[in-house]
Structures are given as structure tokens and as C-alpha cells.
Amino acid sequence: EAGVAQSPRYKIIEKRQSVAFWCNPISGHATLYWYQQILGQGPKLLIQFQNNGVVDDSQLPKDRFSAERLKGVDSTLKIQPAKLEDSAVYLCASSPPGLAGTNEQFFGPGTRLTVL
């Protein structure tokens, strides 16, 4: 079974530039998550999709971050414009259908973003 794919693996940009990350979840996984992991901290949920719809985006800084999941499969997370404090690893995860909240999440390798 193929895992969660993410690209790019690394990205370096200057502040005020924009950047986009791509995620392809495991086939058949209805739920997709984007997390931000700052060095020395645990992952923090940015947004959760159930198929095409947004379930939770309460921690997404909507003035600069946006995400979409077209056709309920791949997803893109965008930052525009980037700030220095956005430097982090952005993790995508997916989970299979099942009783809400009980299934484990499968994580991709992450995209390491450095904002200069």
C-alpha cells in the first residue's frame, strides 16, 4: 500500500512570497489533515477535510493560509504572503473511514519550509 505523498520535501522562500504544498493521501482515505510542526513542538492541526468538505479549520490563519481538496482526493495548502514565523514542517495525514476519531492517522514525510 502506497503511503501519503507530499511535495516538495524542502522549500526556501523569502518573507512576503507565496508557497504551495501538495498532498496525495492513501487511496480510499476520506479524511485528510494538514498540520504545522514548529521545531520543538508537536504537530498542530491547521485544517481537516472529510471528502471535499472542511470539518475543522479553526486553527488556520485564514488571512494568509488557504487549503483546498478538489474531488476529495489530492489537497493543496497555500501560504500567501509568508512570514518568518511560518518556518516549520507541514505534515499531511489521512485516515480511513470509520467511527469518528478512533482511527489512526497515516502521515506523509512532510515539507520543511524555511522563510528568510
Added chain:
Amino acid sequence: AQSVAQPEDQVNVAEGNPLTVKCTYSVSGNPYLFWYVQYPNRGLQFLLKYITGDNLVKGSYGFEAEFNKSQTSFHLKKPSALVSDSALYFCAVRDDGGNNRLAFGKGNQVVVIP
């Protein structure tokens, strides 16, 4: 809101000795508890979970964890540590009520000394 505390930054243990990584949680309802491991430059990998039932949960790579409701703890254990267990370990909790978000602790770096 749900939260997790992992009080130690780093756990050092000699190879072959028992390994324990501590986790306490806070939720308003009943907890769903998870442990994940992260190796360098890789995403998180699931180790084990507690949803309901037996308080002792067994998972991957010889790890187990015990759910203790009175102490609100879910400590991760392994009877005999291997050098390859050196990694970053995250405890996470989800409330079984309305808020479905998974909250992670800050992580514990485990160093197994040969």
C-alpha cells in the same frame, strides 16, 4: 479543550533496559489516546491507541501503553530498549465529544545508549 503533557524533554536509557515515556492528558469527555513515533526526516508513524476496553494496549515494535483513568495517564513502555528505538515520541489525545481534533504533546526525545 483537550491537551497532552509530556513532562520530560529527553529520556536516556541503556540498551536492554526498560523504557518508559510519560504522558498525561486532559479532556472533557472520554479520551481516545494515541502514541506516534517520528524518526529523523520522516513523518509520524502510529504505534498504538486506546479507545475502550482493556487498559493495557499492545502495539508495534514491542511497545505497550497503560491507560490509567484515575491518574489521567497513558505512559508508553517497552521492556527492553533497542538502539533503533532512538526517536521522537508523541502522545496525542482526542475527545470523544464534539471536538474531534487530535491534540499532540510536545514530544519526548528518546536516546538509547549502546
